[in-house]
Amino acid sequence: MSPETVIRTRNLSKRFGATLAVDDLTLEVTRGEVYGFLGPNGSGKSTTLRMLCGLLTPSAGEITVLGHALPGAAERLKRELGYMTQRFSLYRDLTVLENLRFLAALHDLPTAGLGRRLDALMARYTLGELRHRLAGTLSGGQQQRLALAATVMHAPALLLLDEPTSAVDPQSRRDFWEALFELADAGTTLLVSTHYMDEAERCTRLAILDHGRLVADGSPRALMEALPESPLRVITDRPRQAQQRLLALPEVIAVAQIGTALRVLVVPGTTPETLTRPLKQAGLSATARADTPSLEDVFVAATRRTPAAEASP
Numbered sequence: 180m181s182p183e184t185v186i187r188t189r190n191l192s193k194r195f196g197a198t199l200a201v202d203d204l205t206l207e208v209t210r211g212e213v214y215g216f217l218g219p220n221g222s223g224k225s226t227t228l229r230m231l232c233g234l235l236t237p238s239a240g241e242i243t244v245l246g247h248a249l250p251g252a253a254e255r256l257k258r259e260l261g262y263m264t265q266r267f268s269l270y271r272d273l274t275v276l277e278n279l280r281f282l283a284a285l286h287d288l289p290t291a292g293l294g295r296r297l298d299a300l301m302a303r304y305t306l307g308e309l310r311h312r313l314a315g316t317l318s319g320g321q322q323q324r325l326a327l328a329a330t331v332m333h334a335p336a337l338l339l340l341d342e343p344t345s346a347v348d349p350q351s352r353r354d355f356w357e358a359l360f361e362l363a364d365a366g367t368t369l370l371v372s373t374h375y376m377d378e379a380e381r382c383t384r385l386a387i388l389d390h391g392r393l394v395a396d397g398s399p400r401a402l403m404e405a406l407p408e409s410p411l412r413v414i415t416d417r418p419r420q421a422q423q424r425l426l427a428l429p430e431v432i433a434v435a436q437i438g439t440a441l442r443v444l445v446v447p448g449t450t451p452e453t454l455t456r457p458l459k460q461a462g463l464s465a466t467a468r469a470d471t472p473s474l475e476d477v478f479v480a481a482t483r484r485t486p487a488a489e490a491s492p
């Protein structure tokens with residue numbers, strides 16, 4: 180294993196009764212990466228993150244995080260790790276400063292110079308003027324900044340973030356991602372689960388999960404370039420009717436209406452005529468041309484590929 184490897188899992192699985200939440204997951208994350216976990220609800224993102232920080236014991240497989248084999252070394256790992264969940268998990272009836280002081284004590288941070296350290300932290304996350312506000316009275320974006328400040332207070336080498344931006348507005352999401360890149364620039368490795376394509380696109384590397392399985396892995400650009408399914412753009416006078424007809428074709432994987440146009444994801448080898456012919460036969464006007472693949476196409480193709488399609492060369 181390279182010294183730059185921060186996370187490595189081999190054939191990792193987690194079963195809850197009849198549910199196989201994580202299924203034979205093998206992945207590797209290297210230092211300084213902003214590694215994204217993208218997947219539909221219930222695809223196993225949170226369960227994987229919980230196993231990686233030692234909160235859950237795997238049913239099978241191996242995990243090494245920052246050189247520690249889990250679950251055995253979970254206690255030692257805690258000091259080197261930051262874990263932030265989508266739910267605000269600080270004390271609502273304590274102030275911003277009280278929350279940070281409390282966490283500093285939990286992390287055993289030295290009391291000498293602590294005041295200055297917390298001032299710097301609050302300055303970085305624009306919490307200085309809010310220091311005496313009860314955490315429960317902060318806005319979603321402010322609570323998120325406080326949660327991030329709390330998560331990085333002990334300068335962890337690895338941050339695991341579980342859908343950290345699900346409760347905040349677009350500007351706060353952008354600010355949050357700026358903060359993540361600043362941390363990555365300083366050498367922190369980040370693993371972030373998200374539902375948002377624009378966030379996934381910003382990651383240096385991406386794992387797409389579906390039903391607990393790794394269905395795609397690579398940089399967003401490489402994944403888009405390697406997409407075997409191609410998107411076509413269809414212009415028609417009656418997009419709603421055209422959408423219904425196109426969905427009935429075996430070559431069509433998905434159809435999304437974008438304004439008045441339809442963006443159609445099709446199996447490899449499908450020509451524009453394959454789509455326009457049946458539409459014209461049904462009395463609809465239709466033109467179609469190839470479109471540039473997006474990360475959303477990669478996601479849709481990876482999570483909708485049938486086992487039969489997967490098995491074909």
Ligand SMILES: Nc1ncnc2c1ncn2[C@@H]1O[C@H](COP(=O)(O)OP(=O)(O)OP(=O)(O)O)[C@@H](O)[C@H]1O
Pocket residue numbers: 195198199200218219220221222223224225226227
């Ligand atoms: N403690 C648990 N007990 C039983 N089943 C669980 C438990 N935790 C998760 N699951 C199940 O495991 C599967 C994966 O859940 P998980 O929360 O990891 O997915 P996710 O990708 O994080 O989804 P979301 O985006 O909704 O958070 C789901 O079917 C879920 O119901």
